[in-house]
Amino acid sequence: MTRVSGARDNEANLTRFGAAVRARRNALSLSQEALADLSGVDRSHMGKIERGERNVTLLNIVRIAEGLNCKPSDLLSEAGI
Amino acid sequence: MTRVSGARDNEANLTRFGAAVRARRNALSLSQEALADLSGVDRSHMGKIERGERNVTLLNIVRIAEGLNCKPSDLLSEAGI
Numbered sequence: 742m743t744r745v746s747g748a749r750d751n752e753a754n755l756t757r758f759g760a761a762v763r764a765r766r767n768a769l770s771l772s773q774e775a776l777a778d779l780s781g782v783d784r785s786h787m788g789k790i791e792r793g794e795r796n797v798t799l800l801n802i803v804r805i806a807e808g809l810n811c812k813p814s815d816l817l818s819e820a821g822i
Numbered sequence: 823m824t825r826v827s828g829a830r831d832n833e834a835n836l837t838r839f840g841a842a843v844r845a846r847r848n849a850l851s852l853s854q855e856a857l858a859d860l861s862g863v864d865r866s867h868m869g870k871i872e873r874g875e876r877n878v879t880l881l882n883i884v885r886i887a888e889g890l891n892c893k894p895s896d897l898l899s900e901a902g903i
Binding site for chain 1: 832835839862874876877878879880881883884893894895896903
C-alpha cells in the first residue's frame with residue numbers, strides 16, 4: 742500500500758492552488774503583474790504558480806496571501822486542499 | 823512601503839508550521855520517522871521541516887497532511903498561518 746500521492750494528484754493540487762490564486766486576484770481586479778509586485782514574487786514565477794506549473798513553497802504561499810489580503814489557510818481551503 | 827515579509831517573519835512562519843506538524847504527530851503517537859515514511863518525505867528533511875529549517879513546498883505540505891490524516895488547510899490554520 743502506498744499513501745504517497747501520484748503524479749496526477751500532485752498536478753491537480755498545484756492546478757487547484759493556482760486557480761484559487763487567480764480567482765481571488767480577479768475578484769480584486771488585480772493584474773498578475775500587480776499581484777507579483779505586491780507579493781514580492783518574480784512575475785514569471787507567479788504566472789507558473791497560477792498555471793500550476795510550479796511547486797510553490799510555504800513562504801511564497803504566505804507572500805501571495807498577503808498580496809491577496811487573505812490568510813494562507815483560506816487560500817488552501819478555497820483550493821479544496 | 824514594502825509588503826514583503828522580512829526574514830524574521832519567514833522564520834516564524836516556518837517554525838510555526840513545524841510546530842503544528844509536531845503537535846499533530848505527537849497527538850497521534852507517531853514517531854518522526856513513522857510520519858516521514860507514511861508521508862513519503864525523506865526522514866532528515868522531515869526533521870528539518872519540523873524544526874522550521876526548511877521552506878516546505880505545497881506538495882510536501884499535502885503529503886505530510888495525508889500522513890497526519892488531516893487537511894493541509896487545517897495544518898496551516900493550526901499553525902496560525
